[in-house]
Amino acid sequence: MTTTLQETVAYYNNLDPETEKRVDALLAQMTLVEKIGQLVQLNPFAPFDPDDYEAKKREAEEAGAPFEYEPRLRDDMEDLLRGGRIGSFLNVMTPKVINHCQRIAVEESRLGIPLLVGADVIHGYRTIFPIPLAEASTWNPDLLERASRVAAEEASAAGVDWIFAPMVDVSRDPRWGRIAEGAGEDPFLGMAMARARVRGFQTTGLTSGRNVAACPKHYVGYGAAEGGRDYNTVDFSERTLRDVYLPPFKAAFESGAGAVMSSFNELGGLPVTANPSILRTILRDEWQWPGVVLSDYDAVRELIPHGVAANLREAARLSILAGLDIEMVSTAYHDHLADLVTAGEVPEALVDEAVRRVLRLKFRLGLFERPYTDESLHDAVILQPAFRELALETARESMVLLQNEDNILPLSPDVRLTVIGPLADNRADMLGCWSLHNHPEDVETVLEGLSAYLPGDTWSYQPGCPIRDDRTDGSGIETDIPAAVAATREADVVLLVLGESADMSGEGHSRTTLGLPGRQQELVDAIAETGKPMVCVLMSGRPLVIPRLAAQVKGLLVAWHAGIRAGRAVADLLFGAANPSGRLTASWPRSEGQIPVYYAHKSTGRPAAESGTRQFAEAFKSVYMDEPNSPLFPFGYGLSYTTFTYANLQIAESMLGPDDTLRVSVTITNSGDRAGAEVVQLYVRDLVACVTRPVRELKGFQKIWLQPGEQRTVSFEVPVRDLGFSGLDMQYTVEPGDFKLWVGPNAVDGLEGAFRVCEA
Ligand code: BGC
Secondary structure, three states: OOOOOOOOOOHHHOOOHHHHHHHHHHHHHOOHHHHHHOOEEEOOEOOOOHHHHHHHHHHHHHHOOOOOOOOOEOOOHHHHHHOOOOOEEEOOOOHHHHHHHHHHHHHHOOOOOOOEEEEOOOOOOOOOOOOHHHHHOOOOHHHHHHHHHHHHHHHHHOOOOEEOOOEOOOOOOOOOHHHHHOOOOOHHHHHHHHHHHHHHHOOOOOOOOOOOEEOOEOEOOHHHOHHHOOOOOEOOOHHHHHHHHOHHHHHHHHOOOOEEEEOOOEEOOEEHHHOHHHHHHHHHHHOOOOOEEEOOOOOOOOHHHHOOOOOHHHHHHHHHHHOOOEEEOOOHHHHHHHHHHHOOOOOHHHHHHHHHHHHHHHHHHOOOOOOOOOOOOHHHHOOOHHHHHHHHHHHHHHOEEEEEHHHOOOOOOOOOEEEEOOOOOOOHHHHOOOOOOOOHHHOOOHHHHHHOOOOHHHEEEEOOOOOOOOOOOOOOOOOOHHHHHHHOOOOOEEEEEEEOOHHHOOOOOOOOOOOOOOOHHHHHHHHHOOOOOEEEEEEOOOOOOOHHHHHHOOEEEEOOOOOOOHHHHHHHHHOOOOOOOOOOOOOEOOOHHHOOOOOOOOOOOOOOOOOOHHHHHOOOOOOOOOOOOOOOEOOOOOEOOOOEEEEEEEEOOOEEOOOOEEEEEEEEEEOOOOOEEEEEEEEEEEOOOOOOOOOOEEEEEEEEEEOOOOEEEEEEEEEHHHHOEEOOOOOEEOOOEEEEEEEEOOOOOOEEEEEEEOOO
16 A cells, blocks of 8 residues: 555644744745755864863862763864754753753854754653663553653653654664664554654653654664674565564654654665655655655665765765755765855755755744753753653563463562672662663662562572673672572572673664673573572563573573663562563574564475474474474563453454454453553454465454453454555555464464454
């Protein structure tokens, strides 16, 4: 379906006639140099100078004043601002500096066009929430919307009016460190999370009285980097682009995102930064989306090492022709665009078009009316008790219980516990990747969380070994496995707190081996020898490969990097004050060699008949000789301390026309003895189509809370037009034919039904 965004599009994208008049009037007064200035985004600071840092620190110490380092502005910054040669900043979150620069732009430049201040606020600004992969594991868009609003509240009080998030890249490769920043492997879930987060960021009524624009990223395909190596080549079919990677972006635009960040990667041989079919044909011609396209960091210059531009001048020409509006950090536009226009190699109309989009965003944000940030607000707005409470709620809901043999969890308060592992007494790594404005002192450790439940003399702690190895970890923890083993002597239960450090995921942090890092597995092996029952709290920025660990421990709780309330959330779950309700949003492989492993795969011509271990015996089927096809833990999976039963699957009408709505209901009962939440998931399969279709596709989900014994009928309504795909001619199509559906607790189990889509 090639729809435009015109009907559904919200605030920033609605072409408001008054704004358009203001844009035209301003554009008419601008010189070419001033126009290009609006397309330039820089960091205003001079490179970090350690001598300057030390001198200022000493000064503060001598004066007995608190020290907060303010880097120096670039020497040329004020002149650039006065000359109207810069339109926006990135990653400056200091209201005083922002106001200083804004004052020059607004009061001393010829046309007084305000700066736009963009920043990476990926899972919170000061109140750090769980990493986005964890946030998505809540399967609770409403919660994400509220968390994103908190991020916008705080960031806006720090002077930010453009948040470089949500990251909506679908990723099916846990080697890729940036899987931590997104919603996981599924486009449908990704769309729901994208909508929620855009709404949260762009909410009105912020304390600052200002507005914030979202910037979904990285458009597009970045999550499919070959081998999971960051920045690597991407090459998939147009059908995969349209059916898997584009939908979360479109959902973000439909929810009103007024800007997008293009991705670093090449796609089918052409870097996106210079790719007109991605930046122009799809965005402008097909979707008629009027928002701003911002490059990623230095990506215009990177056209040179990509090998499609010989120099910066060519890089500028290719990018502007392709449809890239703002260049982040590199200076191809600043240095060469005027000359390219004068030489007739770039029509000025293209520059005008880009500038028009930038000005439109600035007007719609209200920057002309309200350019300055109230510097007194920051301290009052950040870390409010309600924000910290929401961070706790999100952390609790984000954690996923993967195993609970013999109901070892929740722990009883009189358990004698030995806590072991390098992440139990750790603050910094709870913050995860991409928390630029973090303060580790805001974090509650797991040990602090546990101490709320356990009297001091019933438990002990031994780190056992550092997260990585003794040389690289930096924690000061010495490996002492015998001491850890000895500490378990009196324990009823051993609680292992293991996993990755924050800097093992995120940008530029891909890995090829996804087991426990350092000597942690050796530590577990040694404790396992004692025969004591073990529970593991596992922290990571990605799905890990842990078949050995999973076979050793009775309880396994995935806690991710859960933000400032990580410790409390872990303790609340371990002791049953909260009931785990997170579900995986990316499959956990059995081995790295299975990657990519994801639930919405195709059938192949020789599908395995079984998905268990017996499939090894299936000769000449699409199987491995040494590993099942299935992941260790599938998409959608997660346990609770209670149980839920599914019954009475009803399909209101099993013969549907293309304009009808599929109506499905199921009765869910909390059949255990605790209150808890279930994530009810609806999947479909289009059995025969003109092109191959995934074996299952998520088409609906609902998170519901039930008291023990409570029963609820959950209903789904899916418009038949949402069951389509890119057909032979690459047009969106819903084909008549038979479908299967499942309603269940994950991508593998569930009650099964069927329906048929008929000709119009
Ligand atoms: C990242 C973006 C980020 C930008 C600005 C880049 O390296 O890929 O996600 O928004 O830097 O900090």
